[in-house]
Amino acid sequence: MLLIYSNAESWDSLSAEQRDEFARSHAELSAELAESGQLVSSAGLADPITTTTVQVRNGARTTTDGPYAEAKEHLAGFYLIECDDLDQAIAYAARLPDAEYVAVEVRPVMVDAGLEM
Known part of the structure; x- marks a missing residue:
């Protein structure tokens, strides 16, 4: 995944052209992954x-409004x-435009067989 x-700071610092490039880059990578059969889901x-x-x-x-973690960064989306x-997986993560500004984390999804990807 x-x-x-x-x-908010990194997103607010982008120009309209840079935001358009973000959208284009995500659309291109999504299309490539879908075409190759590797895209399971993204949002x-x-x-x-x-x-x-919820805790x-x-x-x-109990429920609390807002994210649990007190951090500047937040989970903005995912690709499975x-x-x-x-x-x-690392090569695809590096192609996401977000990796140039904040971070993209690569994490295996646990399967019944163990922790392998």
Whole structure:
């Protein structure tokens, strides 16, 4: 899974042309991954202010508005892709425009067989 991180400062610093390039880059990579059969799913996430965090402690459920982590960066979107190995996943993560400004995390999805990708 390619987890895309962002923050308001980095996004606000982009020009309209740079934002258009972001959209174009994501569309091109999505199309390539879909065509090759590697794209399982992808989506951008709504603004972090729309987050509700749920916790259960001693059987009691509580909810809090906003993300759990107190950090500038937030999870902005994801790509779930099929890759031959970690190197291939890293290569795709590096092609995401977000990697130039904040970060893209590559994380295997756990399968019944264990922690392998």
